[in-house]
Amino acid sequence: MDDLQRELVPLEDLDDDSDSSDGNSSKGSKKSKLPLVNPMCAETPKETGFHQSTRVCLEQIREALLHHRWQEAAEYMACYPQMLEDPTNGTGQPYKELIWRISTEILHHHPNSKMEDYNNIYERMKHSGVRHYLMICLEHSFHLLLNGHIEDAKRQLSVAESWRHGKESAAQYQRIKLIHAYRSLLDYIIWCDKKFTHSNTEFPDSGDNQDMHNYFRQASVNLKEILKNPGVWDPFILSYVEMLEFYEDHEEALKVLNDYAYDSTFPPNPNAQVYLYQYLKRHDTSERKLMKVLKILHVLVPSHELMLEYSSLLLQSEKRSDIQKALGVVLEMLDFACWRSNLDTWKRLKSIIQKLQLQEDWKDVVSGQMAARKDWWPALHFTSFHASKDSEENPELMEVKAPLTKILCPDLMLKYTASQVTSGERS
Secondary structure, eight states: OHHHHHHSOOHHHHHHHHHTSOTTOTTSOOOOOSOOOOOSSOOOTTOOHHHHHHHHHHHHHHHHHHTTOHHHHHHHHTTGGGGGGOGGGTTOHHHHHHHHHHHHHHHHHOTTOOHHHHHHHHHHHHTSOSTTHHHHHHHHHHHHHHTTOHHHHHHHHHHHHTOOOSSOOHHHHHHHHHHHHHHHHHHHHHHHHHHHHHHTOSSOOHHHHHHHHHHHHHHHHHHHHGGGSOSOOHHHHHHHHHHHHHTTOHHHHHHHHHHHHHOTTSOOOHHHHHHHHHHHHHTTOOHHHHHHHHHHHHHHOTTOTTHHHHHHHHHHSOOHHHHHHHHHHHHHHHTSGGGTTOHHHHHHHHHHHHHHTTSTTHHHHHHHHHTTTTTTHHHHHOSHHHHHHHHHHOHHHHHHHHHHHHHHOTTSOOOOSHHHHHHHHHO
16 A cells, blocks of 8 residues: 555645746646535545555545546555555444445446456455445345346345344335345246246146246235335336236236225325226226226326327217316327327327317317417417428328317417418428
């Protein structure tokens, strides 16, 4: 470290050298007006040579990371863990987490990093202290999973499940719950692999089928427990429901999805409504139940792609009010720029208006929906720019939109017409 200290000149010394030149010299460089980045480790009055070396080393690591010099960062990082041996740092928890985070970041980007390097750093950091043990185990399993080592990843989580240290804190309890959930997710992945093998085998072995069922049981224990903890658990819920469907336990699958979608203790989650809708649709549920689910999704995300299906269901209804609701649903979709050039959405709007025109008060219904939109909808949908663009890129869209301009905005001088495009081209 002494050699490192001599090699790494503190940045303050460089600044002092540059400032020592004559201020009136024309060759003197101008000082940057940009704010200086705060150092990661501040200098202290009682700093020893060892502390100075590690502080400067950390600054050089940061500099290398910022400029993506991964080999240089790795070389400096090989020296920095000596900070853990400093008796004046107490438990050194901040330094342990720093070494863990920086080391894995370097390995993620270094072109020559190997799985063995990851395993070494994770194992070293897991046994350097207990505070981050569970989270390091979880991250280690993620990395193994991403590289196809599913059994090794599961083994890491199994070890973490049985780990205990002192009195269990609230944070430790939550982390253990998370590890239980991910361990079950790995059981589900193994179950999927065995299901694929089983379905592609001409004469499947009954033992393989039992093995697959064992993984289902192992996974379902903790996946079922997830619903007792309010949160967003999308991948876990989907995994559990898929397995329940495979074993034709539709009652339990529907209960899980209903609890996930309607439990008031859970945060609002549009995906929960989507999963419930997709499940009900797969099992030929009545249109009225489907509309009930989509109605809630409409409140949460009025621009969701399933609103086209919602409007279609409303349009098929014989109820007068449902057709008017369909108009509101599609207009709210078109309030968002992402649907502005979607042909299916404009066709749906045209169909709704055609059906509305069979009602005597259809003009009042349309004007009521457009009252709050008349000031900004023309700029969003019906300018001469939109007409020119649609005529070139999507003529069919223009054919659908053009007749709707007079219906939706009858009191405005609209520019979205074929004649406007033609005259514009002539000029």
